[in-house]
């Protein structure tokens with residue numbers, strides 16, 4: 001496990017930005033891009049783009065299927081990436097890493113495979129009120145088939161989970177607790193280790209939606225004792241089209257396959273098949289080979305800089321953003337104070353709809369997100385039709401925040 | 417892009433001329449745009465010849481959707497319901513006087529959708545996307 005150091009190296013965003021080709025682009029003539037939407041998807045460093053380019057130029061072949069040299073090279077690269085990704089999240093065994101399309105598919109895999117095999121009518125699943133739709137809808141779909149009970153850990157006015165209510169729910173014999181490690185709307189970092197520990201004491205398994213967590217700080221699935229752990233490549237400097245599901249070996253071993261087809265079998269007869277070993281059992285068909293290699297390069301890139309360094313940088317930047325946003329009359333910040341969060345500042349602006357905020361900011365090259373950020377229930381709970389969200393990552397700097405604040409004053413001028 | 421924030425739009429957003437509700441109304445319909453949470457209701461009164469005599473809107477949303485609601489409602493006063501049924505996307509864009517990208521187009525057309533769904537007598541939640549195609 002990586003030690004969390006308080007004296008992390010300081011990151012130079014100016015230098016980092018040079019690693020990302022997109023920042024040489026003018027978003028409108030003469031207007032550079034100020035990208036504050038990394039919670040939706042991160043930008044990609046050259047190292048990742050080049051790794052994928054090199055794969056297609058020099059080692060493209062299907063994996064696990066050829067005896068020829070190229071297929072062997074491709075398979076070796078693919079599996080080396082899997083190992084690198086396993087190491088990155090502290091998984092003990094690389095075959096506990098299953099490649100999917102995204103976080104959403106990882107969660108659906110657990111719902112379909114583990115859920116169908118293990119849950120019965122009346123079983124309780126605990127979720128939270130701050131979930132992304134991808135950790136709500138799969139369970140709602142399953143509920144329409146199995147008639148499960150879904151209960152939700154409430155979010156309090158500060159944007160934190162109410163753990164007392166959680167403990168009450170735990171007395172009702174839950175089977176699974178599925179929750180987000182870090183909220184994509186309010187940025188709250190939930191006490192995952194404690195939530196998991198309490199769930200295990202109550203006899204439940206856990207699924208961690210780590211889509212926002214893995215890009216932002218060092219994680220260790222063994223230390224957390226997570227049973228399932230899902231995240232997306234595209235939010236952590238990697239390519240789109242690739243997600244990861246970590247699962248404990250014993251659980252994955254006992255689960256029925258999700259999709260059927262090539263690669264996930266050992267042997268097929270006309271009317272039957274035997275499943276392959278992990279991880280291939282859950283990777284039916286030709287996978288996203290170039291993307292897996294791209295994510296391997298992304299993980300190497302992040303590791304070289306250091307996740308603690310990145311975490312410290314985004315935290316400092318977010319703290320600065322919250323401070324500056326608070327100065328702007330009419331801005332109301334949604335979510336907890338900086339101690340409980342990272343990377344995200346969501347807000348409303350009195351009298352101005354987030355669409356209008358976002359559109360006016362766009363004129364200055366500022367890319368922010370406006371809407372419900374795939375968390376409609378959380379917005380409904382706080383009676384907010386929509387919010388504006390600025391999110392920060394390793395390539396952002398204080399000037400980006402300053403430009404955001406200047407932009408908001410322009411919004412005020414137009415709508416004030 | 418500055419076009420988007422024409423004075424007319426900002427002005428109608430800040431000082432709508434036709435905001436309100438009619439109780440009772442001859443026609444009342446509401447709908448929302450779940451993507452951005454915009455919500456619009458339009459109420460109409462018509463005379464014995466099906467001519468619109470009163471029209472107002474209520475709800476919340478961005479400047480484009482609310483300004484367009486105000487302008488659309490204004491534009492139908494004195495029109496027959498059959499004429500309202502003929503209204504299309506181009507007429508709304510002409511009222512607004514701007515070009516819009518695909519996301520904001522949905523904002524601009526929400527009021528027309530609500531209006532036409534009401535005039536055609538659609539049930540709540542019935543798909544009305546075709547009405548503004």
Ligand SMILES: Cc1ncc(COP(=O)(O)O)c(C=O)c1O
Nearest residue numbers: 102103104132134184211212232
């Ligand atoms: C917390 C959280 N969970 C899940 C997802 C879904 O990720 P993806 O769209 O890559 O499946 C996201 C991304 O928007 C997210 O922020």
